[in-house]
Amino acid sequence: MAKKQTPAAPPPAKEQVTIHDQTLVRGQGGELHQIAEGDAPVLTTAQGGPVADDQNTLKYGARGPTLIEDFHFREKIFHFDHERIPERVVHARGYGAHGYFETYDSLAKYTRADIFQRAGEKTPAFVRFSTVAGSKGSFDLARDVRGFAVKLYTQEGNWDIVGNNIPVFFIQDAIKFPDIVHSVKPEPDRGFPQAASAHDNFWDFISLTPESMHMIMWVMSDRAIPRSFRFMEGFGVHTFRFLDADDKSTFVKFLWKPKLGMQSVVWNEAVKINGADPDFHRRDLWDAIQAGDYPEWELQVQLFDQDFADAFDFDILDATKLIPEEVLKPIPVGRLVLDRMPDNFFAETEQVAFMTQNVPPGIDFSNDPLLQGRNFSYLDTQIKRLGSTNFTHIPINAPKCPFHHFQQDGHMAMRNPVGRVNYQPNSWGEGPRESPERGFRSYAETVEGPKVRLRAESFADHYSQARQFYGSQTETEQRHIAMALTFELSKVETPVIRERVVSHLLNIDQTLAATVAEKLGITKLPKPADAAVTPRDDLAPSKALSIIQNGPESFKGRKLGVLVSDGVDAKLVKALQTAIDKIGAVMEIVAPKVGGVTASDGTAIEADHMIDGGPSVLFDAVALLVSKEGAALLAQEAAARDFVADAFAHCKFIGHSVDAEALLVKGGIAGGEDAGVIALDSAGAATGFLDACGKLRLWERETRVKL
Numbered sequence: 130m131a132k133k134q135t136p137a138a139p140p141p142a143k144e145q146v147t148i149h150d151q152t153l154v155r156g157q158g159g160e161l162h163q164i165a166e167g168d169a170p171v172l173t174t175a176q177g178g179p180v181a182d183d184q185n186t187l188k189y190g191a192r193g194p195t196l197i198e199d200f201h202f203r204e205k206i207f208h209f210d211h212e213r214i215p216e217r218v219v220h221a222r223g224y225g226a227h228g229y230f231e232t233y234d235s236l237a238k239y240t241r242a243d244i245f246q247r248a249g250e251k252t253p254a255f256v257r258f259s260t261v262a263g264s265k266g267s268f269d270l271a272r273d274v275r276g277f278a279v280k281l282y283t284q285e286g287n288w289d290i291v292g293n294n295i296p297v298f299f300i301q302d303a304i305k306f307p308d309i310v311h312s313v314k315p316e317p318d319r320g321f322p323q324a325a326s327a328h329d330n331f332w333d334f335i336s337l338t339p340e341s342m343h344m345i346m347w348v349m350s351d352r353a354i355p356r357s358f359r360f361m362e363g364f365g366v367h368t369f370r371f372l373d374a375d376d377k378s379t380f381v382k383f384l385w386k387p388k389l390g391m392q393s394v395v396w397n398e399a400v401k402i403n404g405a406d407p408d409f410h411r412r413d414l415w416d417a418i419q420a421g422d423y424p425e426w427e428l429q430v431q432l433f434d435q436d437f438a439d440a441f442d443f444d445i446l447d448a449t450k451l452i453p454e455e456v457l458k459p460i461p462v463g464r465l466v467l468d469r470m471p472d473n474f475f476a477e478t479e480q481v482a483f484m485t486q487n488v489p490p491g492i493d494f495s496n497d498p499l500l501q502g503r504n505f506s507y508l509d510t511q512i513k514r515l516g517s518t519n520f521t522h523i524p525i526n527a528p529k530c531p532f533h534h535f536q537q538d539g540h541m542a543m544r545n546p547v548g549r550v551n552y553q554p555n556s557w558g559e560g561p562r563e564s565p566e567r568g569f570r571s572y573a574e575t576v577e578g579p580k581v582r583l584r585a586e587s588f589a590d591h592y593s594q595a596r597q598f599y600g601s602q603t604e605t606e607q608r609h610i611a612m613a614l615t616f617e618l619s620k621v622e623t624p625v626i627r628e629r630v631v632s633h634l635l636n637i638d639q640t641l642a643a644t645v646a647e648k649l650g651i652t653k654l655p656k657p658a659d660a661a662v663t664p665r666d667d668l669a670p671s672k673a674l675s676i677i678q679n680g681p682e683s684f685k686g687r688k689l690g691v692l693v694s695d696g697v698d699a700k701l702v703k704a705l706q707t708a709i710d711k712i713g714a715v716m717e718i719v720a721p722k723v724g725g726v727t728a729s730d731g732t733a734i735e736a737d738h739m740i741d742g743g744p745s746v747l748f749d750a751v752a753l754l755v756s757k758e759g760a761a762l763l764a765q766e767a768a769a770r771d772f773v774a775d776a777f778a779h780c781k782f783i784g785h786s787v788d789a790e791a792l793l794v795k796g797g798i799a800g801g802e803d804a805g806v807i808a809l810d811s812a813g814a815a816t817g818f819l820d821a822c823g824k825l826r827l828w829e830r831e832t833r834v835k836l
């Protein structure tokens with residue numbers, strides 16, 4: 130006879146608890162949960178079934194095994210187990226935002242692309258910034274190229290400009306892409322380093338690939354450690370074509386210029402930011418957009434014809450070369466404004482699929498072998514990452530113009546043709562038709578030649594533009610390049626690789642090579658690397674290549690960190706805040722406690738950070754507004770001393786109350802004051818201080834602090 134089952138005990142009376150105005154119910158295990166009341170929606174399964182208990186699995190008795198019959202539990206866990214999709218193989222860590230592109234004037238003379246026909250036209254846009262080497266969860270301040278991918282939802286289909294913040298690339302032919310990427314990723318046997326090029330494999334590949342030398346100069350420059358996405362340029366890199374209504378071709382290169390000017394951090398700062406706020410760049414974009422301070426870039430184009438291309442010093446199909454702005458002046462054609470964060474990071478930023486082959490009628494490719502290879506890669510990678518040919522059904526990837534085609538079925542198909550017709554031509558007089566006038570037409574370029582695996586001879590000069598880039602930098606920027614090379618190569622364990630890199634540097638700049646060699650302890654300089662083409666030294670320096678020479682001379686859009694203590698002069702804090710608001714910058718208060726301090730007049734000042742959580746590396750300039758007692762107390766705290774010492778070492782402008790002396794002494798500044806250390810002896814001094822901050826950094830200090 131079957132044993133009689135004990136009936137389950139009736140559920141205990143539900144105890145109600147009120148926390149922060151919310152009524153919660155205490156469950157059997159003491160846990161608190163929400164029960165639908167009034168208008169609150171009822172929790173359901175993905176199939177829409179209402180859920181009674183989301184806290185406990187269905188069990189045989191209170192302490193018995195879990196029953197497989199619990200479909201709600203199984204559905205919930207099944208879905209969770211499948212939450213991850215493959216991260217991008219490159220550019221995995223990224224951050225996106227919505228906005229719009231506004232066309233300045235009609236470019237009908239050059240292109241029939243609809244987006245460029247009408248002055249003032251606004252086209253919706255989505256932009257994703259990224260690093261290249263690191264995984265999705267890596268830190269923002271890696272020394273790396275930044276992706277700058279723009280999707281423009283035009284009236285004639287999506288146009289993606291999948292660019293970088295550097296106008297050239299490491300390699301000339303797409304077939305080398307897996308090699309360069311493998312070399313920079315964590316080494317396969319040990320699985321490190323993460324998001325770093327400072328290791329043997331990368332520099333081994335680079336030292337064996339002279340075509341990478343121009344790009345290496347850029348990646349070792351401050352361009353690879355930008356202060357934020359808002360302060361970097363973007364480039365389409367390759368040469369493209371504009372085609373007018375008669376299919377006449379004009380070559381075009383695309384450049385994005387940040388309205389707030391360019392700015393980078395120094396390496397020691399980058400290292401510390403990565404610890405203090407690994408999300409530094411994404412937080413910056415989030416904060417700016419939330420505050421209504423919408424980041425903006427101007428789109429500029431370099432336009433040229435075949436005669437210019439034939440006469441230019443380098444091959445315009447070679448992505449390791451650029452056309453200096455002084456040689457071919459860029460023309461402003463529109464502006465890009467980012468004004469809205471995605472509603473959901475995964476749905477939009479993660480699932481967005483950029484593809485170089487997304488071009489509207491009126492824009493076409495050149496034969497750049499890198500671009501040609503990319504046109505295959507981007508479609509292919511979306512299948513792997515998003516898992517279905519129907520990735521264009523995901524809202525972020527769908528066109529925003531009318532579209533009609535007969536592609537159907539497949540995994541996760543959201544839209545299928547309605548009715549009988551799913552092919553053409555058909556006899557039913559239904560469905561879309563081709564349009565020779567409106568449709569995409571390729572430039573009818575005459576191409577002939579043998580089928581070969583050859584690199585054009587016109588691609589052979591690997592050093593001249595590297596030399597031009599280096600020669601176009603200020604002394605400070607050149608010093609940073611030498612420091613970056615030294616740091617990176619100091620992590621390379623194999624001496625012959627270090628020497629090989631120096632042998633390439635000798636073809637770029639003797640002093641640079643000698644400095645790096647000396648710092649690495651290479652006593653005998655190697656022979657310069659064999660160069661297929663003798664490096665030129667007649668290319669004029671280009672000011673546009675330098676960050677510092679293009680400075681904004683304004684603190685607008687930047688952030689001031691103000692370290693305060695009890696007894697702080699309230700008038701001074703207010704004066705700084707007023708001056709900051711006036712120029713459109715941001716001020717954040719750092720205090721011993723996040724609860725804030727009591728000012729001299731008894732008012733409470735709330736803090737944005739406690740000192741440990743708000744080191745000076747998070748700010749563009751700092752002010753030390755402390756009372757005498759406060760200074761003495763803070764001088765005993767390591768975090769406060771670092772706050773001061775780092776700001777000084779990173780060449781930042783430092784404003785201070787007259788009573789801050791004790792802190793300046795312990796921060797190692799006293800006696801070393803320079804034009805960047807400014808006493809705020811009256812409320813009126815705030816404006817002068819912020820004017821000085823417009824220079825962003827006092828680089829003259831750098832050789833003294835010997836960072």
Ligand code: HDE
Pocket residue numbers: 217218219220223257258259275276277278291292293298302303304306364365366367448481482483498499500502503506507508510511
């Ligand atoms: Fe990419 N690249 N790439 N790349 N790339 C990808 O596409 C590839 C190159 C760039 O925010 C992948 O969707 C090849 C140059 C950006 O989603 C992949 C070659 C430039 C992004 C791919 C290059 C870029 C990618 C990985 C050599 C600057 C991120 C995931 C011929 C002009 C877009 C994906 C985003 C992403 C292939 C070289 C920019 C694998 C084969 C040069 C900004 O398809």
